[in-house]
Amino acid sequence: MLVAVVATLFLHEILTPLEMIGGMVVGGAIGAMLARRVEMTSMPELVAAFNGFGGLASALVAGGEVARYLFSSSAAQTLSLDPLSPVTAVTIVLSVLVGMVTFSGSFVAFGKLNGLVSGNPISFLGMRLLTVLLVAGAFAAMGFVVWGTGDFPSVSEPVVWGLVALGIVALFLGILLVIPIGGADMPVVVALLNSYSGLAASATGFVLNNTALIVSGALVGASGLILTKIMCDGMNRSLLNVLLGGFGGEADTSSGGPVTKGDQQVQPTTADDVAILLTYAQKVIIVPGYGMAVAQAQHQVRELTDLLLEKGVMVKFAVHPVAGRMPGHMNVLLAEANVSYDLLFEMDEINGEFDSTDVSLVIGANDVVNPAARHDTSSPIYGMPILNVDRSQTVIILKRSMRPGYSGIENELFFAANTRMLFGDAKDSITQLVSEVKGL
Amino acid sequence: MLENLTYFVLAAFIGAEVISKVPQTLHTPLMSGSNAISGITVVGALVVAGMVGGSWAKWIGVAALIVAMINVVGGFMVTDRMLQMFKKKEPPQLKKGATDGVGGITPSSQKVNA
Numbered sequence: 001m002l003v004a005v006v007a008t009l010f011l012h013e014i015l016t017p018l019e020m021i022g023g024m025v026v027g028g029a030i031g032a033m034l035a036r037r038v039e040m041t042s043m044p045e046l047v048a049a050f051n052g053f054g055g056l057a058s059a060l061v062a063g064g065e066v067a068r069y070l071f072s073s074s075a076a077q078t079l080s081l082d083p084l085s086p087v088t089a090v091t092i093v094l095s096v097l098v099g100m101v102t103f104s105g106s107f108v109a110f111g112k113l114n115g116l117v118s119g120n121p122i123s124f125l126g127m128r129l130l131t132v133l134l135v136a137g138a139f140a141a142m143g144f145v146v147w148g149t150g151d152f153p154s155v156s157e158p159v160v161w162g163l164v165a166l167g168i169v170a171l172f173l174g175i176l177l178v179i180p181i182g183g184a185d186m187p188v189v190v191a192l193l194n195s196y197s198g199l200a201a202s203a204t205g206f207v208l209n210n211t212a213l214i215v216s217g218a219l220v221g222a223s224g225l226i227l228t229k230i231m232c233d234g235m236n237r238s239l240l241n242v243l244l245g246g247f248g249g250e251a252d253t254s255s256g257g258p259v260t261k262g263d264q265q266v267q268p269t270t271a272d273d274v275a276i277l278l279t280y281a282q283k284v285i286i287v288p289g290y291g292m293a294v295a296q297a298q299h300q301v302r303e304l305t306d307l308l309l310e311k312g313v314m315v316k317f318a319v320h321p322v323a324g325r326m327p328g329h330m331n332v333l334l335a336e337a338n339v340s341y342d343l344l345f346e347m348d349e350i351n352g353e354f355d356s357t358d359v360s361l362v363i364g365a366n367d368v369v370n371p372a373a374r375h376d377t378s379s380p381i382y383g384m385p386i387l388n389v390d391r392s393q394t395v396i397i398l399k400r401s402m403r404p405g406y407s408g409i410e411n412e413l414f415f416a417a418n419t420r421m422l423f424g425d426a427k428d429s430i431t432q433l434v435s436e437v438k439g440l
Numbered sequence: 441m442l443e444n445l446t447y448f449v450l451a452a453f454i455g456a457e458v459i460s461k462v463p464q465t466l467h468t469p470l471m472s473g474s475n476a477i478s479g480i481t482v483v484g485a486l487v488v489a490g491m492v493g494g495s496w497a498k499w500i501g502v503a504a505l506i507v508a509m510i511n512v513v514g515g516f517m518v519t520d521r522m523l524q525m526f527k528k529k530e531p532p533q534l535k536k537g538a539t540d541g542v543g544g545i546t547p548s549s550q551k552v553n554a
Binding site: 053087 | 459
């Protein structure tokens with residue numbers, strides 16, 4: 001990276017003016033500060049914000065490229081600029097469009113992830129129509145710019161105003177594309193925006209005819225797309241379905257769900273009962289979910305794991321691909337808490353083992369363990385691959401209340417005969433468990 | 441242009457090929473790392489900021505430079521922080537070696553401890 005920067009400086013015989021060094025220092029310092037201070041639980045927000053910065057940078061560079069032609073026709077001649085060809089114009093508008101959509105979309109995602117914006121899917125009357133209109137507007141502005149390049153830069157108005165309009169339209173488009181998407185689908189959004197930021201960088205590479213940019217942008221674009229696909233597969237939903245959004249949402253937190261369902265009733269339990277179960281089990285599988293991240297319970301989970309391992313219990317972790325709010329979210333948290341990754345297993349590796357498991361400990365996960373996904377064709381999550389915790393001898397579910405997960409659907413697992421619910425904040429519950437297990 | 445398109449397509453294929461092999465465990469660092477790479481727009485920002493253009497071009501370039509540097513520096517540092525956490529940390533396990541033989545531990549860590 002540094003080599004690329006230095007090479008660029010030399011190749012273009014760029015004198016280093018004060019602004020440039022200043023810009024690098026300021027930007028570098030902000031980036032370093034953000035990276036140092038962030039909590040691991042806030043990682044999804046940070047990644048979303050960085051995606052946004054990447055998109056903005058691409059859009060700005062493309063805009064700067066156009067501005068370069070303006071206001072300085074004499075300087076343009078000395079640099080022997082090629083006239084702006086329609087092909088270059090196409091790459092510029094693409095760069096601005098993708099860059100700005102990434103920017104605003106990422107910051108909406110950022111807001112949703114850290115709670116500034118409601119995690120619920122937001123929609124209003126005519127939103128779809130507005131989105132379609134904005135897309136049409138964006139294309140119109142793009143066409144306008146490309147069409148205007150013929151006389152550029154002598155007649156600059158169409159290009160400049162077209163670009164400004166495009167930038168604004170793209171900003172709103174980015175917002176509209178992300179707000180209808182619910183919290184549980186955030187892993188897909190974060191991965192997709194990651195891909196966009198790469199594509200924007202690549203488009204900028206086309207604008208500047210810079211191979212390094214094109215190649216790295218394409219790599220990032222491909223990587224983001226693959227992650228997006230993995231996330232979609234993890235939910236058995238198509239990308240289009242996710243993007244259209246409106247899927248479920250956080251249920252009303254105040255009321256909480258019902259504690260009975262037909263003749264079945266939820267069976268609450270206590271920390272000391274669970275501690276006994278865990279200590280005398282042979283094999284325990286822990287299923288972490290977003291609730292563990294919210295409660296920041298990963299260190300307590302590690303402590304519990306160590307204790308159980310010391311007592312000779314086999315402990316494994318089952319990590320669902322879409323657990324948490326970004327790809328690999330649970331893995332980062334558990335790694336932060338020093339849980340050895342030998343103990344972590346992906347869904348396909350561990351799903352066969354639940355039959356021989358004594359206790360499954362579900363910490364703040366919900367939809368990814370809902371058996372309805374396997375058999376209930378009317379369920380919105382039908383077909384989603386899940387962790388088969390219900391097949392283990394006992395299932396302990398750590399949960400704050402009876403409210404449904406982010407998909408907004410009830411989980412029949414809570415009512416199953418072999419399920420016990422341990423209500424309360426995950427961190428407190430596990431702290432209690434740890435002291436109980438120690439006492440045994 | 442055609443050449444550039446070729447680069448783009450080839451790079452996309454390589455990217456897809458390489459990244460599909462990355463395990464789920466490392467998806468977050470992968471994402472923040474690749475995001476930092478996309479901050480390579482900093483090169484473009486430098487080009488634009490350094491061009492003898494009007495003041496507009498320069499200031500847009502400087503703004504792009506700041507944003508891209510946030511992306512590069514922040515992205516790589518946070519990726520590094522995460523990757524440090526994924527490094528094997530044996531010492532804490534060794535201390536508890538006394539109870540390791542009981543059989544609750546996965547084979548690989550047992551081997552190390554033996």
